[in-house]
Amino acid sequence: MRGLLSTIRGVMGRTVGDQQVQLLPTDSNTPLRVELPYHDDPEQAPGERQQYIDPRNGRLRPLVVQSLQPCTELGQQAFGTWETVKAKTNASFALRAYPWVMAGVKRHNNAATTALTCFVAVLKAVILSPLFMLLNLARVEDPEPTKPGTHRSQGIKLDIPTQYPEFKGECHEYPKHACSTLDAVPAPTCQLDTRALNSNLNSTSSAEQKRLYRPRKLFLKVGKSWEIVDDDGVHADKPYLFISYAANQFEREADATGRVTLSAAASLSLQQRAEAIVEDQNLDAYWMDLLRSPHQPEATDDVHRFSDVVRGSAAVHVLLPEYKEVRNSLARFGKRLWCLPECLLAPGHAIHVHGGGGAETIPIMSLPARAWTAPYTDDSGVVVQGKGRKEEFRLLAEHFSGLLTLTRLELFSVALGAMRSLEFYPFQEGDMAYALMGLLTKRPSMDSSDSEQQALARLCLENDSDRIIERMVCMLPLRAVGERGWLGVEDGLGASLWNVEPMCQVAGICNDEAVIIDGCHAASIEWGKIPRMRFKSRKSTVQSQVLGALSLKLVLMFFFITLILTALIVETVTIVTGDRPRELRILLSYVWRWAYVMPSAFLAIGFITPFCMPFLFGGEVEEIQPWLVGFQGSMPIERLESLVFGDNTGRLSYTASSGLLCSRDALTRKGIAPTLDMDAIPTGHQIFTLLDTGSLTVTIFSAPRPPTVALICGSEGGMLRAVLCSYNPLTNALRKENVLRRERGTLRRSTLCAWIKVEL
Numbered sequence: 061m062r063g064l065l066s067t068i069r070g071v072m073g074r075t076v077g078d079q080q081v082q083l084l085p086t087d088s089n090t091p092l093r094v095e096l097p098y099h100d101d102p103e104q105a106p107g108e109r110q111q112y113i114d115p116r117n118g119r120l121r122p123l124v125v126q127s128l129q130p131c132t133e134l135g136q137q138a139f140g141t142w143e144t145v146k147a148k149t150n151a152s153f154a155l156r157a158y159p160w161v162m163a164g165v166k167r168h169n170n171a172a173t174t175a176l177t178c179f180v181a182v183l184k185a186v187i188l189s190p191l192f193m194l195l196n197l198a199r200v201e202d203p204e205p206t207k208p209g210t211h212r213s214q215g216i217k218l219d220i221p222t223q224y225p226e227f228k229g230e231c232h233e234y235p236k237h238a239c240s241t242l243d244a245v246p247a248p249t250c251q252l253d254t255r256a257l258n259s260n261l262n263s264t265s266s267a268e269q270k271r272l273y274r275p276r277k278l279f280l281k282v283g284k285s286w287e288i289v290d291d292d293g294v295h296a297d298k299p300y301l302f303i304s305y306a307a308n309q310f311e312r313e314a315d316a317t318g319r320v321t322l323s324a325a326a327s328l329s330l331q332q333r334a335e336a337i338v339e340d341q342n343l344d345a346y347w348m349d350l351l352r353s354p355h356q357p358e359a360t361d362d363v364h365r366f367s368d369v370v371r372g373s374a375a376v377h378v379l380l381p382e383y384k385e386v387r388n389s390l391a392r393f394g395k396r397l398w399c400l401p402e403c404l405l406a407p408g409h410a411i412h413v414h415g416g417g418g419a420e421t422i423p424i425m426s427l428p429a430r431a432w433t434a435p436y437t438d439d440s441g442v443v444v445q446g447k448g449r450k451e452e453f454r455l456l457a458e459h460f461s462g463l464l465t466l467t468r469l470e471l472f473s474v475a476l477g478a479m480r481s482l483e484f485y486p487f488q489e490g491d492m493a494y495a496l497m498g499l500l501t502k503r504p505s506m507d508s509s510d511s512e513q514q515a516l517a518r519l520c521l522e523n524d525s526d527r528i529i530e531r532m533v534c535m536l537p538l539r540a541v542g543e544r545g546w547l548g549v550e551d552g553l554g555a556s557l558w559n560v561e562p563m564c565q566v567a568g569i570c571n572d573e574a575v576i577i578d579g580c581h582a583a584s585i586e587w588g589k590i591p592r593m594r595f596k597s598r599k600s601t602v603q604s605q606v607l608g609a610l611s612l613k614l615v616l617m618f619f620f621i622t623l624i625l626t627a628l629i630v631e632t633v634t635i636v637t638g639d640r641p642r643e644l645r646i647l648l649s650y651v652w653r654w655a656y657v658m659p660s661a662f663l664a665i666g667f668i669t670p671f672c673m674p675f676l677f678g679g680e681v682e683e684i685q686p687w688l689v690g691f692q693g694s695m696p697i698e699r700l701e702s703l704v705f706g707d708n709t710g711r712l713s714y715t716a717s718s719g720l721l722c723s724r725d726a727l728t729r730k731g732i733a734p735t736l737d738m739d740a741i742p743t744g745h746q747i748f749t750l751l752d753t754g755s756l757t758v759t760i761f762s763a764p765r766p767p768t769v770a771l772i773c774g775s776e777g778g779m780l781r782a783v784l785c786s787y788n789p790l791t792n793a794l795r796k797e798n799v800l801r802r803e804r805g806t807l808r809r810s811t812l813c814a815w816i817k818v819e820l
Contacts, residue, residue: 110142111789112768115584118228120789124588125766128700128749129693142766144692150590151706154200155677157192157670159707161185185667193666197611200677202594220594221685224583224754224809227769229787229794231817235568235576237507237518243568275300275369279334281344286335301341302373303334303348304402304411306393309381322350330379337377337414347373367401367498376406380415387430389415390422392438394431395446397482400475401498403427404460425461428453432478448481469526469558473549475499476516493519500525517569530562533577533820534774534781536799552720553799555776562774567815574793574819581772581810585688585750585784590704593753595684597677607676613665620658627651678709686754686809688770694749694760697733704751711756717779718759718800734760750784750800754809763797771818772802772810780806785818793817 110123126147149156161184165177202220238244278300280289289295310326322330327350338346347369370376380389390413393399403411403424410423422430432453433446452474459466466474475496493515500523510518520529536552549557564580599607627648689704701712714731716724723734736747745762752759767784771794774781779801785794796818 109789110765110786112587112787113227113229113584115225115228120787123766123768125690125692126587126589127692128695147590147691147703149703149706150592151702151704152200152203152592153706154192154195154197154670155673155706157188158673159702161188161670185670188670189663189666191666192669193613193617193662195666195669196614197607197669197676201596203592204594220596220683222809223811224686224688225586226811227582227584227813227816229769229816230813231576231793231815233570233792233817236571237514237521238568239521239566273368274372275347278345278347279331279338281335281338286331295345298345299343299374300345300347300372301334301338301343302370302376302402302406303330303337303346303379304376304399305330305348305379306396306399309384309389309392333379333382333414334377341375343374365498366398367405370402370405370498371407373407375408375412376402377412377414380413382416384416386413386415386417386420387434388436390431391434391436391446394427394434395436395444395483397479397492397495400432400456400479400482401495403431404456404499409461423461424457425454425463428457432482446481448478452478467526467558468524469528469531471499472496472520472523472525472528473557477549492516497523511573513573514569517566517575521566521569526558527562527565528557529566529575530564530577531557531560531774533564533566533575533818534560534562534776534783534799537820553776553801560774560776560781564771564773570793570817572791572793572819574791574817576815576817577771577773578813578815580813580816581807582813582816583686583688583770583772583806583810585690585766585768585770587690587766587768590689591685591687593684593687593705595681595753597679598682599676599679603676603679606672610665610669610672610676613662616658617662620654623651624655674707674709678707681711681756684753684756687751689751689753690766691749691751692746692766694736694747697758700749700751700758704753712751712758713756715757715759715801718757718802719761719798721760721762731757736760752802752806755803755805757803759800761798761800765795765797767797769794770800770802770810771813771816772807775804776801779803782806783818788819791817791819793819795819 111120112123113119114121123142125142125144127144128147161181165181234245235243274291274296276291277288278291278295278298279286280295280298281287282289307322310330311323312320312326313323315321330348331350334346334348338344349366378390378393380386380393394403406424409425410421411427413420413422428450433448433450435443435445437443455464455466455470455474456478458464459471476492479492479496492512493510496516497519500519502522507515507518517529519525532549535555535557538550538552551557551560564577567576567578569575630648691700695703697712697714698708701708701710705711714733715722716729716731721734721736723732724730725732741747741762744764746764746766747760747762748766750759750761751757761784763784763786765786767786769785769787771783771785772780773783780803782800782802783796784798784800786797787793788795794816
């Protein structure tokens, strides 16, 4: 008996542990059954719980994520800073009927079991027949009646909405550095203060540094002695040498402020060697950074504009230790960050090296192998390998030697990649940008409060860098675990920087390193529940005729009920009056006979209707309300379609090349079920499923948090770049979680947005 009950449960399509769980709506006031982490943690701010911006009213709501994986006994569980509940179907009852009726009906080895499953299916259809007898099949696919004038597209009234839920998270804060002076923080007075237009209120530097046509000071030979003179108009025609060296290769000591600098003896030795070189070249002036006193207010401006000093010099001479071999000393010298622009901008495309083996002229084309990427032995005897890629340094050398021409985009990306592999003593956080700007046209003023990312972003925005920041917004950066920063030139999706075409514009850089973008398209992602799908499937002539015939049953039922009521009234009147003509009695007898036949006919129609559902509504979807629906976890696409639509007729398909976890067919560009390697998932990431009903596609991706909005910011390779973001309530900004490639139709279904603050 117990085995028979188990068989019946399996045939009915439900087991003991497969009970539906009531989904908690995102805007429900029902108390949570599972306490979230911050309830008992006074040190964790309530704002750290994952929230999202409700697309209906723009208000913040706690994020509830529907999960495709098993949840707790009550159907809810705390996961990180968001709550998960078991996903529950919201599909039409009529479309769910056929899978429920046919659940368990298949060929069994035991004939008795097969007969039992068929009997149970018939029993289910009998149970549903009264409901399907009264069901309006015209509203199975689109349950909401058309509201006149609700949805219009180019003057044509539409029954089903054609847009994703819009994103209502416009940014209203001022950027720290704005692209337009009119968008900068207002000056405290009525008149605009040009010093504050492109920086914060505390900045007193100008918006852009002027070019340094001549050094402010020079070492000049006066008679038989050397003096430090101001390079004013009197000495403007004197040629000079640019003397370079690496301080870490000479004796150093700590000054009064604790900063490690050259010792007095080392400084004197370098000056004497420089003077000898200048005299040997029949010149009487040279420049070296010993002229830059740390107490001068213009000192940092000079060091960040030293590239102009290099360009204006007669030659670049490099001083290496005299007691060490040139090969090792040159390789160590080449690892300096500031060495790269010094050598690339050297007049004559060569530098003159002075070391233990005497003087040597080295073309900059030889420096990628001899200096920038060559290994060297440090003072402790440890061999240090070069970190950079020889190809990047080679391209820079060829560009500045005139052998080839890099585009603006290529120059910035290649130079940034090369500089990040070099070493430097951190004087300010933005030193990387200040070293890089020597290779570019415009030089933004130094802001000591800028981080490296802010300084680099300012540098990109002030120069004609071919919209590199906008391109980086669209890219999936390759970052190691724990690595910060978003300015990267490598794309995790395999595209080159110049292949990404931006569709938005950066309006400014914020104090917290976020960027403000304008002109992107956005669509909100639904996580709390599966919305009721409104769609229309393509029907053949036969399907339309059958559907029309089945839909007539309601008209016939109304007519039949009206006829029965009329006959009942007439019968009552004749009984009261006693006048019953023979013709009337015959007519009423026919009516009462049909009163027993017609309900059986209607029940028979209701009985066969569930079996007709795949035939009636299994055609290709030609119109559907677009939604982006997110799930935590993954499941087979057949089960997901049944969960969303109620049945499985092959409506959904996997995307072929949307993200890193997508898989595609070997012969045709069609998506197939991905095989997930959990060891390859980044640390801290979770698996999520994104359903796009606009294109009827499913994408599996990973992210640290559930993204609640998709920003269409660019395109690449014939597909759009969708930046998936979550909302950070602590900074009132969107947080970049992942980047997916989407098909072109997503653009027309999304909404154009104004300023949006994004943490990249």
